[in-house]
Structures are given as C-alpha cells and as structure tokens.
Amino acid sequence: MSANGHAVIVGAALAGLRGAEAMRRAGFSGRLTLVGAEPHRPYDRPHLSKHMLTGEVSAAATALPNLVPLDAEWRLGTAATGLDRANRRLSLADGTTLPYDRLLIAAGTRARPWPNPAEGRLRGVHTLRTRDDAAALRAALVAGPRRVLIIGGGFIGCEVASACRTLDLPVTIVEPGPVPLARVLGRHLGAVVAALHEARGVELRSGTKVERLEDDGSGRVARAVLSDGDTIEADLVVVALGAVRNTEWLEGSGLKADEGGVDCNAYGQVLGEDGRADSAIAAAGDVARFPHPLYDGRRVALEHWGHAVAQAEHAGRLLAGADPGPAYAEVPAFWSAQGGITIKSVGLTEGADALAIAQGDPKAGRFLAVYGAKGRCIAAVSFDSGRWLPAYAEQIAARAPFPPIRGAADQGSLTILDPAFPEA
Amino acid sequence: MSDPTQEPADSEQISEGLRVAVDLNRCQAYAQCCYAAPEHFVLQGREALFYHPAPPLSARDAVERARLACPVQAIRVEVVTDRSA
Numbered sequence: 001m002s003a004n005g006h007a008v009i010v011g012a013a014l015a016g017l018r019g020a021e022a023m024r025r026a027g028f029s030g031r032l033t034l035v036g037a038e039p040h041r042p043y044d045r046p047h048l049s050k051h052m053l054t055g056e057v058s059a060a061a062t063a064l065p066n067l068v069p070l071d072a073e074w075r076l077g078t079a080a081t082g083l084d085r086a087n088r089r090l091s092l093a094d095g096t097t098l099p100y101d102r103l104l105i106a107a108g109t110r111a112r113p114w115p116n117p118a119e120g121r122l123r124g125v126h127t128l129r130t131r132d133d134a135a136a137l138r139a140a141l142v143a144g145p146r147r148v149l150i151i152g153g154g155f156i157g158c159e160v161a162s163a164c165r166t167l168d169l170p171v172t173i174v175e176p177g178p179v180p181l182a183r184v185l186g187r188h189l190g191a192v193v194a195a196l197h198e199a200r201g202v203e204l205r206s207g208t209k210v211e212r213l214e215d216d217g218s219g220r221v222a223r224a225v226l227s228d229g230d231t232i233e234a235d236l237v238v239v240a241l242g243a244v245r246n247t248e249w250l251e252g253s254g255l256k257a258d259e260g261g262v263d264c265n266a267y268g269q270v271l272g273e274d275g276r277a278d279s280a281i282a283a284a285g286d287v288a289r290f291p292h293p294l295y296d297g298r299r300v301a302l303e304h305w306g307h308a309v310a311q312a313e314h315a316g317r318l319l320a321g322a323d324p325g326p327a328y329a330e331v332p333a334f335w336s337a338q339g340g341i342t343i344k345s346v347g348l349t350e351g352a353d354a355l356a357i358a359q360g361d362p363k364a365g366r367f368l369a370v371y372g373a374k375g376r377c378i379a380a381v382s383f384d385s386g387r388w389l390p391a392y393a394e395q396i397a398a399r400a401p402f403p404p405i406r407g408a409a410d411q412g413s414l415t416i417l418d419p420a421f422p423e424a
Numbered sequence: 425m426s427d428p429t430q431e432p433a434d435s436e437q438i439s440e441g442l443r444v445a446v447d448l449n450r451c452q453a454y455a456q457c458c459y460a461a462p463e464h465f466v467l468q469g470r471e472a473l474f475y476h477p478a479p480p481l482s483a484r485d486a487v488e489r490a491r492l493a494c495p496v497q498a499i500r501v502e503v504v505t506d507r508s509a
Contacts, residue, residue: 065444337468
C-alpha cells in the first residue's frame, strides 16, 4: 500500500489514538481522519471509575496525551452508521459520507443498559462508560444520595463501590454470583475481594438479583426489589452489567460482526462473512475479536487498556503498509484499584481448572495466585504484589507447565486448589 | 493534587498544560516518580499510584524528572502549549 490516500479511524478513544500514532510513526503521510461518536478528544478511561468519582480528577483532565504529531481531521460527536466496502465509503450520523482507502475499526463498546428501558430512564439511574457518564455520576454522588445501589459486582461495580466508601456514602452491591468478580477470578479470590469491601463498609448482597427498580412517584428511583423478595431503598443506582460492542453500524457491510465484536485474523485484518480478510481494514481494541495464539486460537475480544494500546499499534503498522511483525500475541493484562488494593492480572483465567497461591498470603492481603488449565499455566493475579507478576507473564507467554515456579526462596509449599468458578 | 478544590475548571479542553498517562500494567510501584515530583505523583496504599493527569505547564520540569526516573518507563507526557488541541 502507498504512503498516501485517506486513512479513517472509527473510534476516537485510546485504541483509535494510538493506532493513528502508529500509522504516522510507520510513515503514513496521507490524509488521516478520526471519527468519534462522543464530542470529546480521546480521554483516559481508567480515571472515570476511580479518581473522577472521588473528585480528585476533573473530566477535562482525563484527556490522553498525544504522543506523535497526527495532523489529523477530527469528526467528533458523529458516530459511524454504515460501511460500504465495495465503494470504500463510510456513512456518518450527520448524514455525510466519508471515503477511505484504509480503515481502522476501533469503535469500542458502550455500557450495557438496564434491561427495562422505562426503569433505566428513571432519574438517579446511571451507567458508567463515557466521560459524560462519569461527570453525571460524580455530580449525583456530590448531591449526597442516601444510599447508592450498584447492580453488578464486576470490576466497574467494585471500583464505584470503593469510590462511594471513600466519599463515606452508604453503598450496596447486588451480585447474582456467589461473590464479586467470581466469573473472572473464581470464588477463592472473589471471597478475598468481598472481604476487602465489607471491611470498608460496603454492603454485599450476593446470590440475588435486582428484579425491578421502583420510583418515588415523581420519576426518581427510590428502591430496588430483589429476586429474594427483599427491597433496598436507594436513590442512586449504578447499572454495572458490562459492555456491549459497537458493531451495529457494520450490518450489511459483509463483515463478520455481532455483539461479541468484529472478527479479525491473527494480524488484525477484518474478516468478511466469506472468511476472507479485507486488507484495507483492520480492527483493534475492545471491538476486535481475534484468535489468541496463547489460548489455542480461541477468539477473544479484550476490554483491557494495555491491549487497546498494543493491538492498535500493531494494526496501525499493518495499515500503514509496514511489516507488522509476527501475529499479535500480547499477553492479556489489566489492573484494578479498589479499596486501596491494586489487583493486577496477566493471561486469561477462563477455563482454569487449578489455582495455587504461589506467593504471599491472602490473609495478609498481599499475594499472587496462578491459574492452570490442563497442566499449563494460563493466568496469574496479584493483590498488592505486582512485582512478582512479570515473571509469571513470561511463564504464561511460554505456555509453561502449571505451577510454573516452584521452590523459590520466598515461596511456601504449594497447595493446588479448585479456582471455583460459578456455573455459567 | 491533594487539594480537590484546585482541580481545573471543567472546560472542554485544557488549552495549555501537560497531559500525563501512566501505564499501570507496567507500573511496579517503585515510587521514583513520587520522589521526583511529589506534587503530582503519590502512592495511595502499597501499590496504587495516583497521579494528576493534567498538571499545569509550570510542572513541566518536575513531571519530566518523574518520567525519566521511572525504572519501567511507564509514564507518557504530552506538553500542550497554546494550540487549541
């Protein structure tokens, strides 16, 4: 591909920005346009569920550093609504079209809404995905709610609960699983997370679901009715049920896409419904579903900060016509800060059949757990013990036997446990 | 940073100043940034690094010291001068 032409990036967030920078770094000198559904320049999302809620970081302060001069055109507040691959043309929400020679799909995700739209529209019911969501939630927290109810004990739910306690607000998490984070970490580590939040005054209601939200008669949420018949009085509700991938606009494009993402090959080129790669289009970040070589080619779409950066850089080089190197194989990694503890993870825990506390002690609040599947090391999770993690990331990348490290001077004897994931 | 009342006005863009992002996957809490620029980087707890993502231009030298001091090179900084960004 030539160094010229028009490159369009759909998605003006972390992956879109880093992808654009990678294209410029790789020598692409043509016209570059970033299309974003939100009115804002790319911002750094991790602040949104943490220090923006506590008031330590303002909305405007979350703008991401731009690391390479982009000389780009920005089409912000204008979502892409359609893709015509035959004519290499995008449709935008403002009714215009945009031709492209190469396209990076980095459209990301949006918050999964509360399933009952009327209840979801009640005043006081929030989701948290965008900078504007976080600003609205921050304002609602400052107003001094009597109780905050968080629906869903995943990472966002737990981080929001943590921020509520920092603000000394009463908060309840309702989580259908046995403990928070059980789906990702299993019950053993989820129980550590539960204890951490309970010690800070978070009320945890596990093993039950919110059946419906009720208002106070004026359109403001007042309480939640649970599946076990109980009622929780709460005038602020945060729906934290995960994310939905933004792929609807790809309908009719002939690309393989659904709510789980847009399919790519191992290099990041998108796949048509006929299974053929489109060399003019790549995808990166939350929306890109790709075969991960470390996990036997299982197709995954990862909602991780570091992955958005690494995969976008890979895709940017590819679209710029540079040799992107070997297939994308970055070890998945994420972090979360909650209750004053930093949880970090490398690899993917899904499918784990064994767990060992490889370093430290959960009772002391600092430890590293390693997950195995079929005798191989697939993931490691640290609680306030991140310095051990890179050694385990190497073992995961090497598909080392489980447990990968034995007999280290600072290790106790290893007991192999069941990670205890809840039934799907 | 320690005084929340000092946060910048929530205008759409900060036209002048620094933009900081730390790769917290990479960060190992060595806290060298906290020594180099204590006004802008602080550990909350044992490992949770808190940093101000938009310090004023006057913090440029301190933040640059922090960036260089990071043993794992996890700090990214953009200096935004008077362009509208």
